[in-house]
Amino acid sequence: MAVEYQCCETQFFIRLLIILLLVLFAGLMSGLTLGLMSLSLVDLEVLAKSGTPQDRKHAAKILPVVRNQHLLLCTLLICNAAAMEALPIFLDSLVVAWGAVLISVTLILLFGEIIPQSICSRYGLAIGATVAPFVRVLVWICFPVAYPISKLLDYLLGHRHEALFRRAELKTLVNLHGNEAGKGGELTHDETTIIAGALELSEKTxxxxxxxxxxxxxxxxxxxxxxxxxxxxxxxxxxxxxxxxxxxxxxxxxxxxxxxxxxxxxxxxxxxxxxxxxxxxxxxxxxxxxxxxxxxxxxxxxxxxxxxxxxxxxxxxxxxxxxxxxxxxxx
Missing domain, CATH: 3.10.580.10 (CBS-domain)
Structure with a gap:
């Protein structure tokens, strides 16, 4: 009886550990989906060339991972969906069915969505650079499924994701970076005036x-x-x-x-x-x-x-x- 009790206790803690890992994995995938996909290639190239030394290092690690954005998106969503679907299976062996659903929804919502996305939206660059090697492994694991879907998205939506500003948008962005805008910008009034004038020069006679x-x-x-x-x-x-x-x-x-x-x-x-x-x-x-x-x-x-x-x-x-x-x- 003692051996059977120890075996059941061991299985309980193993399943509990698996549930914890699934929640953390789903949270990581959800956070990376927001953190990495919100960084356009132009943003990363700007940081890699003219950011702080730490931002340059992080951007250089992330750029190869996010260059094929549809493939990365499919990989993260497939892993996230697999973790969320597997979670109720292990919970069902520990609690009743309605309890498994309730606990699963609570864990996924709180620890798999809200908290990870809040953290990654703020520190997405640093977190993405840290887990970039792990994401590459996931891309290769999910490649047989993610690659055909990503190619279909490339065909339907296009594969270019450069977020370049139009002339008017770039002028507004410069004005927002002026110290007079009150948003923490470092550009002086003279600098914003000169830049805005240069942007308008091609349209004036x-x-x-x-x-x-x-x-x-x-x-x-x-x-x-x-x-x-x-x-x-x-x-x-x-x-x-x-x-x-x-x-x-x-x-x-x-x-x-x-x-x-x-x-x-x-x-x-x-x-x-x-x-x-x-x-x-x-x-x-x-x-x-x-x-x-x-x-x-x-x-x-x-x-x-x-x-x-x-x-x-x-x-x-x-x-x-x-x-x-x-x-x-x-x-």
């Missing part, structure tokens, strides 16, 4: 960045560089001043203010006697990227935007006050 000719400070080529004009130029604080002929809309070039430092206002030298640099003319539909490339060549940091006439198909004449606008390079 010269007409979006030009300054109306009426708001431009310019000087007549026939005027004299007397004390009043020199003081006015210095007061404006521009490094370049457009020069026009007869009327402000007829811009013919520009002068560099630094070249006027050696001029004596008492001599009243005419503007036409100083060096006048050529100013390029660009159509209003020219993309800002093309204009920026021209500015970077160093030939000019200012351009005249010429409006295109819809009726004649020609550029506006110099006498049309609405035909010309100034575009300044801002750095």
């Amino acid at each position: 010269a007409s979006d960045a030009m300054t109306p000719i009426t708001d431009i400070f310019s000087i007549d080529i026939n005027s004299k560089l007397d004390r009043d004009l020199m003081n006015l130029i210095l007061e404006k604080g521009h490094s370049r001043v457009p020069v026009y002929y007869e009327q402000p809309t007829n811009i013919i070039g520009l002068v560099l203010v630094k070249n006027l430092l050696t001029i004596d206002p008492e001599e009243e030298i005419p503007v036409k006697n100083v060096t006048i640099r050529r100013i390029p003319r660009v159509p209003e539909t020219l993309p800002l990227y093309d204009i920026l490339n021209e500015f970077q060549k160093g030939h000019s940091h200012m351009a005249v935007v010429v409006r295109h006439c819809e009726k004649t198909g020609q550029q506006s004449s110099n006498n049309n006050a609405d035909g010309k606008h100034m575009l300044k390079a801002k750095y």
Whole structure:
């Protein structure tokens, strides 16, 4: 009788241990399903290249495992389902049927779903990197069943899972990372402004960045560089001043203010006697990227935007006050 009692006690603890392992295994599979599948390949590649040293190490271990995401998903779900289906079988030998169902649901819900997913959603990168070798073994074990299902999912849903942001989404993401958003971001206001401006640059043309000719400070080529004009130029604080002929809309070039430092206002030298640099003319539909490339060549940091006439198909004449606008390079 003592031997039979010891045997029953041993079987009881063995089944209890198996139940515990099944719950932990199901919880691990459930947590990894959430933790690993929530990490896109783009997120992992970013962490592997520019994350902290620890994140780089973890991402490098996880990347080979999650590269075939449908195969990984099928493996984790198959293992999770097998553990949950086996749990009532061992519980049924210890308690009555309704008790086995009640205990099974409670254990799976609490220790197999809620707690593991809560932990893995927060520490999914570290946990995934730790169990990556074990997951590889499971992939090979479940391969005969998981592989055909994963190939079917690839065919039906596609196998590309890159979570790349569109231009507008990326701009919003940058703004959220600014310290002004109050979400713990490290980007300053100037940095977010520069990045957002660069993202919008490809969609804007010269007409979006030009300054109306009426708001431009310019000087007549026939005027004299007397004390009043020199003081006015210095007061404006521009490094370049457009020069026009007869009327402000007829811009013919520009002068560099630094070249006027050696001029004596008492001599009243005419503007036409100083060096006048050529100013390029660009159509209003020219993309800002093309204009920026021209500015970077160093030939000019200012351009005249010429409006295109819809009726004649020609550029506006110099006498049309609405035909010309100034575009300044801002750095």
